[in-house]
């Protein structure tokens with residue numbers, strides 16, 4: 382038997398003897414010699430899963446011991462709930478979390494973990510209620526984790542990233558513009574032959590850009606003042622655009638107006654951050670990390686001032702995606718009525734939106750590919766008839 386087979390056998394032996402650390406080592410030795418070797422890759426993945434499960438089981442054991450001495454310690458109970466959740470023991474998690482919340486119905490950490498458990502159960506409206514209660518505990522400095530879970534409860538299903546990948550696959554755009562690039566994770570969804578343009582004054586690129594992508598380190602207003610997008614792309618029209626720069630109403634509105642000048646009726650414009658979750662996270666002046674700003678006002682404004690557009694919101698975590706098509710590069714309504722549009726929404730906030738009817742105002746549709754693609758298809762068919 383050669384070295385390789387011996388190492389694989391040894392890995393299998395360690396796995397069956399519940400020794401994932403040793404199995405991990407044996408698998409890595411194989412993979413060092415033959416990168417991607419399928420048996421070693423499979424067993425390594427299995428060993429890693431086993432290790433994290435054993436660590437969670439060890440955590441459960443330790444927490445139960447500690448609770449034997451301190452049965453009323455809420456932090457221990459909530460952490461035990463989280464450990465149960467990590468091992469897929471939803472019922473046990475729910476049990477200890479409810480025990481904690483019987484003692485203190487406002488206990489932040491227990492509410493947060495219970496919210497996560499309810500999401501795994503797909504009990505979304507209960508999860509939303511519990512997570513909103515967690516958010517109302519003002520003493521907690523950072524609510525980021527709670528907002529991320531709340532977003533999943535309010536907008537279950539595919540995330541915005543999955544949606545963008547799908548738009549690229551479906552539309553196969555000849556040209557793509559992205560305003561707000563940051564790491565480049567979404568810009569690199571555009572691959573040759575798509576000609577892509579990224580605009581961001583302060584990018585922090587972590588993903589290699591394709592050789593058909595150009596990057597402009599400028600604010601979007603400055604980019605459109607200094608450059609002609611059609612000349613930059615070498616093509617007259619943009620097929621797909623993602624607006625994800627400064628999440629402030631007037632800026633997103635101007636970004637849309639600038640993109641529309643280079644559109645054709647089949648262009649699809651996607652706006653990020655248009656489904657707010659509450660007043661705090663949609664206040665553009667708030668400094669919390671989870672902030673969608675008041676970009677949602679653009680969806681409200683376009684649906685009111687531009688009824689000729691097809692304009693709806695996909696409820697996708699974390700903050701929704703607006704979809705706009707049937708564009709008209711010659712339309713000047715937004716330019717002519719710019720001040721009126723801004724004034725109509727400048728003092729509005731999330732509470733106003735809820736009173737007005739969030740779904741109707743933003744045209745909230747469904748997080749479902751078949752229905753969204755059919756709706757875009759219908760809009761295009763109308764135009765091309």
Ligand SMILES: C[S@@+](CC[C@H](N)C(=O)[O-])C[C@H]1O[C@@H](n2cnc3c(N)ncnc32)[C@H](O)[C@@H]1O
Nearest residue numbers: 561562563566567580581583600601625626627
């Ligand atoms: C949320 S990040 C973009 C994330 C990226 N699209 C993604 O999904 O991976 C927002 C980016 O917008 C950029 N930004 C801020 N103001 C801008 C402006 N006026 N024009 C263009 N980009 C801007 C920021 O520098 C930041 O990198």
